[in-house]
């Protein structure tokens with residue numbers, strides 16, 4: 135599928151008329167089918183583009199709200215520019231786009247499994263086998279590792295924006311509020327989703343790639359529990375609890391150490407303490423390898439103590455001894 139799309143994309147970009155962008159789709163080759171989903175400002179249709187099964191996101195600009203219309207146009211332009219340059223098995227494949235105001239459309243591959251959120255809702259709480267949690271988490275982490283390697287922040291990572299393809303392969307989608315690391319502005323007036331949003335972003339402070347690592351922790355929690363984060367709160371109450379009470383969704387009491395350890399690091403309130411996706415991918419791959427060797431891995435796993443913690447635990451007299459002897 136990805137190869138096919140790349141081929142068409144290349145062909146499309148070789149035959150552009152005046153005023154058309156490299157990514158412009160040939161609308162005479164597009165067949166729009168029925169609507170199957172909606173976003174806050176969009177409707178998503180199934181369709182066929184040059185014999186490929188596609189999803190078509192149609193965004194209509196509201197005539198009565200100029201500010202919102204301008205914002206939606208910005209999101210569209212930035213989403214297309216970013217999608218156009220991304221090629222990875224865990225990132226949704228871009229097919230083409232069309233900008234004919236007041237209608238904008240983005241055409242991507244169609245992912246029959248729908249969103250991870252709806253999949254988790256269908257499965258019910260606490261029902262995914264840990265092997266599957268690991269596989270899905272690794273797919274997401276690999277997609278995010280690639281995105282960050284391209285200098286891009288997603289900024290709206292959540293189970294609704296993760297889509298399931300064949301063989302339960304997860305792909306990261308919806309780059310409407312993503313941006314280049316080199317162009318991060320303030321998070322003021324941000325339209326991301328509070329339940330998944332890092333505290334520094336809720337506070338509209340300076341933010342980094344690490345906001346995606348925080349959101350990844352919440353998604354990992356969703357995979358383990360099948361629940362909605364901060365379910366009994368409104369999004370605003372959740373934002374308040376996260377920023378002022380350092381609240382996080384409760385980990386299940388039977389949550390294996392291997393996961394709670396990783397989640398606690400990833401949603402740390404200090405962004406610098408959150409690992410990079412390179413490290414997360416390595417950790418998840420090591421878990422998969424260990425699980426293959428030892429089916430009891432999750433029961434037997436004990437986190438290694440950091441070295442400075444061992445020093446802190448030494449009896450005081452030993453510490454004094456160490457410091458006095460090093461002085462002399």
Ligand SMILES: Nc1ncnc2c1ncn2[C@@H]1O[C@H](COP(=O)(O)OP(=O)(O)OP(=O)(O)O)[C@@H](O)[C@H]1O
Pocket residue numbers: 171172173174175176177178188189191226242243244245246248249294295297307308310
């Ligand atoms: N390529 C696709 N294949 C299958 N389903 C899709 C695809 N694209 C979108 N969807 C479905 O449509 C929903 C909304 O898509 P998307 O998040 O891209 O729209 P949006 O307008 O950006 O939404 P919002 O602004 O509310 O986040 C997804 O959660 C998913 O269920």
